[in-house]
Amino acid sequence: MDKFRNPDPNQMFFLGFKEKEDDYEIADEKTGKVNKGxxxxxxxxxSEPYLPSEKARIGFMGQEANIYKVKAENIASxxxxQQGEFNPTAYADWFLQPVEVxxxxxxxxxxxxxxxxxPTVTKIES
Structure with a gap:
């Protein structure tokens, strides 16, 4: 597979996403009050390039994987x-593809x- 060969270490790559939904209960340690939601x-x-200005870094190789939480009501944007038009299966071919974030x-x-x-193809006129 060509997409696994010679990736540009200066680009970001899409690894995927998962959708999670549930109820929660969190007890405040000081008051004991339980918040539900x-x-x-x-x-x-x-997959992101390491920051070139990272403090105390001696060396690096490759990239680091990072995760970001996005509320469901914001995922389309x-x-x-458009809101309501987001289809998760439409992004299956984004795996390991370069992205702008x-x-x-x-x-x-x-x-x-x-x-x-x-690759872009241009028409050569004679």
Whole structure:
């Protein structure tokens, strides 16, 4: 498979996501009060280059895998589609493909776009 050969270590790669939904109960250790609620999230995995300015780093090789939690109501906008049009199966061919990622000021995922790696063909006129 060509996508496993010579990946660019300076690009980010899409590893996948999982969808999780459940109820929760969290007890406050100080007050004993129990907070109950419900969550519905997507956990997105990306392979990212190591930061060149990372403090105290001696060396590195490869990339690091990072995960990001995105609330279900925001997942469509992260992938650039309209709310209600997000179809998880449409992203199966994104696995190990290069992506462009934008973050908000808090470091949360704002946008993921697949980078087109297809060779471009131009018409030569004589």
């Amino acid at each position: 419900h969550y519905h999230n997507f956990v997105v995995s990306l 992260v992938f650039g589609v 934008l973050y908000d000021k808090r470091g949360n995922l704002k946008s993921i776009k697949r980078i087109n790696t297809s």
